[in-house]
Amino acid sequence: MNAGRFEQAIAAIDAANAEDPHRLVVSGVERPKEQAHAELMTEWVHRLHPDPSEAQLLAARAHHLRRWTVPRDEYPPGRSGYLRWRTAQKRRHAEEVGSILIGAGYDTESVERVQRIVAKVGLGRDPDVQIHEDALCLVFLSTQFDQLEDKLGDDDKMVDVIAKTWLKMSERGRDLALALPLAPHARTLVEQAVAAG
Numbered sequence: 001m002n003a004g005r006f007e008q009a010i011a012a013i014d015a016a017n018a019e020d021p022h023r024l025v026v027s028g029v030e031r032p033k034e035q036a037h038a039e040l041m042t043e044w045v046h047r048l049h050p051d052p053s054e055a056q057l058l059a060a061r062a063h064h065l066r067r068w069t070v071p072r073d074e075y076p077p078g079r080s081g082y083l084r085w086r087t088a089q090k091r092r093h094a095e096e097v098g099s100i101l102i103g104a105g106y107d108t109e110s111v112e113r114v115q116r117i118v119a120k121v122g123l124g125r126d127p128d129v130q131i132h133e134d135a136l137c138l139v140f141l142s143t144q145f146d147q148l149e150d151k152l153g154d155d156d157k158m159v160d161v162i163a164k165t166w167l168k169m170s171e172r173g174r175d176l177a178l179a180l181p182l183a184p185h186a187r188t189l190v191e192q193a194v195a196a197g
Helices: 003-017 033-048 054-062 078-103 108-118 127-143 145-152 155-167 171-178 184-196
Strands: 023-026 029-032
Touching: 003 033, 003 054, 003 078, 023 033, 029 033, 033 054, 033 127, 033 171, 054 078, 054 108, 054 127, 078 108, 108 127, 127 145, 127 155, 127 171, 145 155, 155 184, 171 184
Parallel strands: none
Antiparallel strands: 023 029
């Protein structure tokens, strides 16, 4: 690993995500949401893999790079609109991190590797992409569970969302998810989703 270019790239990604106007409280400290999520992604990647690659760590940091700049409500409501928004976001995140990495001196092959992980190309076949997906799911379960539950307002819908999340995770990711300090009702929903799957 070239520490200089890695640190330059991480600093640029963090600076971009620090502009997020949305806030998130993590461990009692209010932070820009995407910056906090990026740091949590990095922590989960380290827990999922004892020696993550440079590409994995860069992808973790840039997974939702400047996501707030294209709000969900710019796409139609419903699942189809959500999937279109999410697909466009993955493509944009990959493009933006590519520009940062080129600016930090990364070669084309390295840039493309990070972009493939960010875009989740090869999910289910590429171990690095699976770790990335597991980390994403763990960040969701640990920081956005209550917010989504309030938004949906329906236990059956939450169980469905959790079951779909569960299907995307590896056994290691699932084990870490079951060890999360969830509130009793949230744990019940997770257990129902696991049983349904």
